[in-house]
Amino acid sequence: MNEGGAGIGGDRNVLVVNAGSSSVKLRLLDPGDQVLAAHNLRAVAGSPDPGELERAVENLAHAGEVAITGHRVVHGGPVFTDPVLVDEEVERRLRELVPLAPLHQPAALTALADVSAVLPGVPRVACFDTSFHARMPPEAVTYPVPASWREEYGVRRYGFHGLSHAYASRRAAELTGGRRVVTAHLGSGASLAAVRDGVSVDTTMGFTPLEGMVMATRSGTVDPGLLLWLQTERGLTAEELTDALFHRSGMTGLVGSADMRSVLDGARREGSPEALGFAVYLHRLRAETAAMAAALDGLDVLVFTGGVGERAAPVRSGAAAGLGFLGVAVDDDLNASYAGGDLEITAAGAPARTLVIEAREDIEIARAARALLP
Incomplete structure (x- = not known):
């Protein structure tokens, strides 16, 4: 059994949106990290049917109030090393990272927009697969390539999952x-x-x-x-x-x-x-x-x-x-x-x-x- 997280970070229900290249997994978690409701959607070309997604989000919201939506985003690049509250500027910068994760980044951005359309005004938090590795030591993140690549292009090891x-x-x-x-x-x-x-x-x-x-x-x-x-x-x-x-x-x-x-x-x-x-x-x-x-x-x-x-x-x-x-x-x-x-x-x-x-x-x-x- 997994231990709950009551008392960690407040007492709010969170709708977790995990968008992959072939599916979108939705989970509504209560403050004790128990799953109140769940729904999995198939995605075609990285995106589920908008109508199906809307119905799924609305059904999950009936199981409990959605206070926050938390979104898995594969690539945070060199800037996003911790979870971040999403606004238009954050979305723009995330779109710039699509070439680094072409299978997953577009799906996450589409799900972010589609869920927000169903739950307008609900705070959105992006959580990055790269964040956990952002503090690896220099010897683990540095590629032995020309310094200009590292300095001008930001070439380094990020890590995922x-x-x-x-x-x-x-x-x-x-x-x-x-x-x-x-x-x-x-x-x-x-x-x-x-x-x-x-x-x-x-x-x-x-x-x-x-x-x-x-x-x-x-x-x-x-x-x-x-x-x-x-x-x-x-x-x-x-x-x-x-x-x-x-x-x-x-x-x-x-x-x-x-x-x-x-x-x-x-x-x-x-x-x-x-x-x-x-x-x-x-x-x-x-x-x-x-x-x-x-x-x-x-x-x-x-x-x-x-x-x-x-x-x-x-x-x-x-x-x-x-x-x-x-x-x-x-x-x-x-x-x-x-x-x-x-x-x-x-x-x-x-x-x-x-x-x-x-x-x-x-x-x-x-x-x-x-x-x-x-």
């Missing part, structure tokens, strides 16, 4: 007392974070949400020289590369499917594309976990969260099988029996503890919104 990493790492510390936590947010997008005493010190995503892990349709890290070669020797345009790396790579590029369930089913066949794809996924996951543990000088707790992290037991066991040198080992029965909520799946005697924690970005957003508007 911060709302999920913040909640999962705090929850892990509450359950275990561990100070050095690696959180693995694994879903259609995927990233890891190294968290020491509640503070992010490193993460796998960078300037955009393309760096790091193999994802559903995104490549994760590839050799930049490969991209230059494709442009100069094979004539691919920047637009073609962008489409390929964001929409046709990752598991989709490896096996033709972005669905991890389908990948796991096919991976049982030796020599299949799915078997190779899953091996590539685990190889990158183990390597990135080890890198995050190195940033922490060791590992107390490993956390799996997100759609794949919570629902794919073979991903958790497969990752753990290659991380024994870090003290990670999972109990097979506990791992297979996970059915939701928060569960420790550590094998008896393992030095590092392993948890599955339900992703609750909604709680993180609601708490931040109340704190900004006490």
